[in-house]
Amino acid sequence: MPERNHSVLTEFVLTGFPGLHQEYYGLVSALLFFVYLVTMIANVTVIFLIATNRSLHKPMYYIILNLSVCDILFSTATLPKIISRYWFRSGSISFTACFIQMYFVHYLGTVNSYILFQMALDRYLAICHPLRYSRVLTKSNILILSITAWIAAKACPLMMVIRAYPLPYCASNIITHCFCDHIGITVLACTDRAPYSIPAFVFAMVALLGPLAFILFSYCSILIAVYKIANVQGRLKSLSTCSTQLIIISLYFLPRCFVYLASNVGITFSADVRIVIIMLLDVRIGLILLYSLFPAAVNPVIYCFKTHDIKHMLMKRLKKTKIELELKLSP
Incomplete structure (x- = not known):
């Protein structure tokens, strides 16, 4: 059956959170705007600190720099529209x-996955193969890995868009989500979704599970290496250097893997529950985080509190700014 043109539909409608009452629209929009503002300020601060301090020009901080840029772009691509929705x-x-x-x-999302792979590689080499670390993770090699991540990630999402765009969308134009994604759009197509959803699912699993497999391997190897350290203080120090990455990795991978698997193996749940699962997601120190929104704002906070060099540079910069303001205000 030939596919018809999609000209029947000229626009889609994002529902956001389906069960949200109108009286809470202002509160939700203000909260999302606050998240976006924090995301921009926090990540720009991290980028500024790394770019302006030569002591932070190290492989690990170049990886963090890439992650901050990715967080800014992802938030800018998704948050303004859902903010305007409410x-x-x-x-x-x-x-x-x-x-x-x-x-x-x-x-x-794919770039983010590849960057987290680089973070795990950095910690794996630093702890399991410290003598090789400086030879393998040079500035030039990190640059090559970063450029490769940004370029290689283009192919599959572009293929997904090219295959989904011409589908006949002749029924509902309501997307039960906070932003446009492949599942949310293609379920509205008036055709068999399998030829399009299966390749997209395979791509998602490769993009997620490929890096995740190495990440699990690397941290298992790290735990074994740390266990062999006789000095308890040395163990704690080695584990502390990994805690930042483990927090960020957990926020990113666990909910996404569940959502993609649930959507393709027949697990069904209501629209409200799906939105909660997609936008919700890990609890850290009693705070409910949103995996698609909050990690971008939370990641820089984690860097500042868990990474000694960045925390030191931030405090140094704040003290310098305070002194300059006092000098200007003094008579």
């Missing part, structure tokens, strides 16, 4: 803009 009661998004957003959501 702030201005404008949930509509044009047909083409929805697919552009879908591309960036999956592209930046």
